[in-house]
Amino acid sequence: MKTNRLIIIRHGESEFNLKNLFCGWHDAPLTQKGVHNACSITAAALIKARLEIDKVYCSALYRARHTAEMVLCEMKCANVPVVVDWRLCERHYGNLTGFNKREMADRYGEQLVQTWRRGYHAVPPAITVDNPYYYEICNNLIFSEVPAGKFPLSESMAMCVERIKPALEEIKQDVLKGTRVLICTHGTVVRALVNQLEGLSEAEVEKINIVNSVPIVYEFNMQTGERIGSMTYLGDPEYIRKKTAQVASLGERSSEKS
Numbered sequence: 001m002k003t004n005r006l007i008i009i010r011h012g013e014s015e016f017n018l019k020n021l022f023c024g025w026h027d028a029p030l031t032q033k034g035v036h037n038a039c040s041i042t043a044a045a046l047i048k049a050r051l052e053i054d055k056v057y058c059s060a061l062y063r064a065r066h067t068a069e070m071v072l073c074e075m076k077c078a079n080v081p082v083v084v085d086w087r088l089c090e091r092h093y094g095n096l097t098g099f100n101k102r103e104m105a106d107r108y109g110e111q112l113v114q115t116w117r118r119g120y121h122a123v124p125p126a127i128t129v130d131n132p133y134y135y136e137i138c139n140n141l142i143f144s145e146v147p148a149g150k151f152p153l154s155e156s157m158a159m160c161v162e163r164i165k166p167a168l169e170e171i172k173q174d175v176l177k178g179t180r181v182l183i184c185t186h187g188t189v190v191r192a193l194v195n196q197l198e199g200l201s202e203a204e205v206e207k208i209n210i211v212n213s214v215p216i217v218y219e220f221n222m223q224t225g226e227r228i229g230s231m232t233y234l235g236d237p238e239y240i241r242k243k244t245a246q247v248a249s250l251g252e253r254s255s256e257k258s
Ligand SMILES: O=C(OP(=O)(O)O)[C@H](O)COP(=O)(O)O
Pocket: 010, 011, 014, 017, 021, 022, 023, 024, 090, 093, 101, 117, 185, 186, 187, 188, 247
């Protein structure tokens, strides 16, 4: 049986991940640790598993592009083509963008904030002009490919699934031709991809939390196009368990950070 693999990663730790802030379409950079982990966790795991890459599909946001670049350099294949696709950008977090998750839970209640974070159809309040990131997001040229009328003011998981569907179909065609693809994207988009690839129910996908930097591997039968098995993380199970719990939680207030 001829098989091929698809590798998916959530970018390394961003400045907003570190500060526990909703990020979405704000173009936050990686922290030093995020840059370091692209080499010491992502590339190291791929090199150890002898997984080579022929092509990268990447979100247009800087934290994902920087991660992809670091991984390719560390794997000594910086010439690999990188296709930048706005459809792989994080879900737009609306007016939550830039706010601390724990502080939002204090203001609106844990249940509502967790519903905004993980509810399949929950759309956070639309971003307004008084949001500190409104103009930065609207004027960011990385979104120039977004078709007229499709620029969101906020997105649910369900809306995110709809926009990644055609991109995933294109990527799958490449994988079934034998191209060894890496997708470099974001927490919600990885969840949307897992949802589509595994045909999960809405309730199942609401429970998934994705760790930064650790590669996820899917295998496909190239003749039938069928997926073999479910997602496999390439990394230390104890590290993944601890980090998954952190991603799922509402984290700390800004004032609790050193
Ligand atoms: O921008 C985000 O995701 P990213 O760090 O994967 O780009 C979100 O703020 C992640 O937050 P969540 O885990 O509460 O959905």
